[in-house]
Amino acid sequence: MAVKAPCQGEGCRRRAADGRARRRTADGGLLCRPCRERLDAGLAELTHLYEECGRMLAGAAPAGLRERTTGGDLPGLPFNGTAADVRAKMVSVLGSWSGLVAQERGFASPPRTVAALTAFLRRNGEWLAAHPAAAEATEEIARLVRAGRRAAFPEQARSIRLGACPRPGCAGSLTVAVRAGAPDAGPGADGAVVCDADPEHRWTSDRWSELSRTMDSGGESGTPGPAATERWLTAADIARLWHTSTGTVYRLASEQRWRRRNRAGRTYYNETDVRTCFDRRAAARA
Numbered sequence: 001m002a003v004k005a006p007c008q009g010e011g012c013r014r015r016a017a018d019g020r021a022r023r024r025t026a027d028g029g030l031l032c033r034p035c036r037e038r039l040d041a042g043l044a045e046l047t048h049l050y051e052e053c054g055r056m057l058a059g060a061a062p063a064g065l066r067e068r069t070t071g072g073d074l075p076g077l078p079f080n081g082t083a084a085d086v087r088a089k090m091v092s093v094l095g096s097w098s099g100l101v102a103q104e105r106g107f108a109s110p111p112r113t114v115a116a117l118t119a120f121l122r123r124n125g126e127w128l129a130a131h132p133a134a135a136e137a138t139e140e141i142a143r144l145v146r147a148g149r150r151a152a153f154p155e156q157a158r159s160i161r162l163g164a165c166p167r168p169g170c171a172g173s174l175t176v177a178v179r180a181g182a183p184d185a186g187p188g189a190d191g192a193v194v195c196d197a198d199p200e201h202r203w204t205s206d207r208w209s210e211l212s213r214t215m216d217s218g219g220e221s222g223t224p225g226p227a228a229t230e231r232w233l234t235a236a237d238i239a240r241l242w243h244t245s246t247g248t249v250y251r252l253a254s255e256q257r258w259r260r261r262n263r264a265g266r267t268y269y270n271e272t273d274v275r276t277c278f279d280r281r282a283a284a285r286a
Ligand SMILES: [Zn+2]
Pocket: 007, 008, 009, 010, 011, 012, 013, 023, 031, 032, 033, 034, 035, 036
């Protein structure tokens, strides 16, 4: 049996950067099983992200979610430029990896569409994982996925406004810091609820239910504030705030008939309905 070397994949490089050990390679390739699966999942996701970016070309992001850009796009400018660039980048990067596979294996090159290119690369995933350039392939695919998520879901790469800070006398607004490009970040690194006026006003997202109720009742001072504003969240926001999968969110949304709204081709769910549902589930478990 061959000696198993440390994995060269993007996931293990990040682990090493965090001071953790790289996993061992699997199946004679240069990648460990999770990095190999991640490469495959990244390719599968790119097909969807390419289409989501196409949707961004047709319509701008919902206005309410564009107020707090943390850099990059100028307020008021559509994200179309970014989405178009990312789509072109997907075709060119996937095209060059497919070209390498086709050339070295003597296969015909697939058509230059993202669906065909990703399908071709996934079929050759095992081979790619054993290629000397496997590490680079995982890096580039992961980078494309991150860029695609940022372009397709700009509101997740930035922050989502949740409402007025409930701390007495504070004029700040709360946002949930969500970084779409950081799937490896541990719990808490992602999804923290922070006040834009005072960084000390900070809550972990698992306290969101409680915090949201405080905001509705006029804040911690007890003086009734302005009428509670209705909050609307995407499935991805809900998954982050309640630490669940988007699949569970979609299932509960349809089972429990959460109120929903469509804006610019996106579905938003009524936060009160969502919170009630998760509170009930938490109570049932307790
Ligand atoms: Zn690995």
